[in-house]
Amino acid sequence: MPPLTLLPFEKPIADLQAKLEELRALSAKGEVDVDAEAGLMEKKIQAMRQKIYGDLSPWQKVQVARHPQRPYTRDYLEALVPDFTELHGDRLYGDDRAIQGGLGTLGGRRVLILGTQKGRDTRTNLECNFGCPRPEGYRKALRLMRLAARFGVPIVTLIDTPGAFPGLESEERHVAEAIAVNLREMFTFPVPIVVTVIGEGGSGGALGIGVGDRILILEHAYYSVISPEGCAAILWKDRAFADRASEALKLTAQDLHQAGLVDEILPEPLGGAHQDPPAMARRLGEAIGRHLDELSRLSGDELLAGRYEKFRAMGVYAEEAAPAETAPPEDADAPPAEPAD
């Protein structure tokens, strides 16, 4: 594995690492014994990392979520679903590599698992379109989820996309409709659905596979209605204000958890998921398995009613008390799910 790319705000770590390398070089020449000093330096690096990662700004988190060595969907599939059997294509137009999915076993449970996929280099990025799905990606996801629902297989989705692909062919094949149909249909599958934002949750393109009974998010992942750059371009007329936009949009896992829009934050290894992908995968697998077990105790009707109520309660507004009837509470916590009519 190539050395990990350091992000701009990790410069203090880079400086310490450079010193450590110097020490090691000296040691290799046998000029001095630096074991003790190197150990100290490693502790310093660790402490620096703790300091930096204990207080990341929203914009810094966005950068961690976009780290080029961050584990992607396929990495988690490899780690968690040893018998993953990919199913290709939407049976309408093509096979979009920006969304990949199939059947497999996760911690002993059979699942339909799918997610958005980014590339690591030019070739794979072109193949996966930088993680930006076209309509056929969403329609493939729909086909696979319908298959799962028919055979009573729980659905697991992993989200890591800058957004749906904004291109001529996306519009000609109606990407908006493809996303909308997924949103609607995901409220009709009577099997558990566990959604996890593992990196970037880019707007409608993320939500298009993002309706579920549980929404999990990694500690440094983000989920936003618009990209920080896009928001900055509109409000500040300059994409360079993406840091300010990141703050304003309240897009971090912590903000979303506080707002009640996600159910659980999965802690990342110190320095981000890319510092220890196997550990991150174990934690993700454990969390998904735990939620699937909980959800498996509910009937299909209970799942659908609960899913409806979960999203029905999302939104904050003020409402004048209507005369002659009691006003509903302003976006209070959802009442316990009632069975659908």
Place this chain on the structure above:
Amino acid sequence: MPFFRKRTYRNADGKRKDMPGGLWLKCPSCSEILYKRELDDNLGVCRHCGHHFQLTRDQRIRCLAEPDSFVEFDTGITSVDVLGFTGTDSYPDKLAGNIRKTGHKDAVSCGEARIGDHEVALGVMDFSFLGASMGSVVGEKVTRLFEHGLERRHPVVLCCASGGARMYEGMFSLMQMAKTSAAIARLNAAAVPYIPVLTHPTMAGVMASFATLGDAILAEPGALIGFAGPRVIKETTQQELPEGFQRAEFLEKKGLIDLVVPRSELRATLARLLDFLCPSPAAPEPV
């Protein structure tokens, strides 16, 4: 793009009074000079070239519903600055300005109305209110509109226009896409018809939710309709966009829009479609 807006003001007694703005305006499409009153009488359609100007809510309701049949509900819901948005300008100020400008509390009005012989749940979105962007209020009112139609088994007609999500409400805004789509799933299961009418412009988050989930999707001539804006597409992909790209007629050819309907025929077309979909109009509810 300039468009004609008929301002309505409320007097102390709550009655609306139309205030004349300029008496004349220029059609952005054919450049003919139009007499404002004549344009009004023609439902905001240029009599030279057929260009469809944007309408106010009141004009839109007059155009879609049988005369005096619209009774608005959920009028007391207002947006709040849930994120305490720290941008270049304040969200509460934006809201206040748009409330003053339009005389309405947010970007959609919903109610009961009659179209032909059908009692319908009717919603109209108003682009002049913050680009009819969808925040919690729009999402909630649209969801209640669907739920209202479902409860009474009244078809739902929703006149759409929107620039997309309301950034100022962050992820609460995005989640309205899921919430409104969930309500449509229930309408579909109960076989209660839902017909969106897409007007200029209908984009982004509204397109990727309730605007494209109709049993039939109608659109006004020339309306810009799509997911990503043309400028974003050009900047991202450097693609040359074909003539008429993302216009209603283009999308009818490409298979998304069922029918492009001139404004003057909208009400009759809706009534006819509803006649087909619900042949025995809802009888008065048993007492």
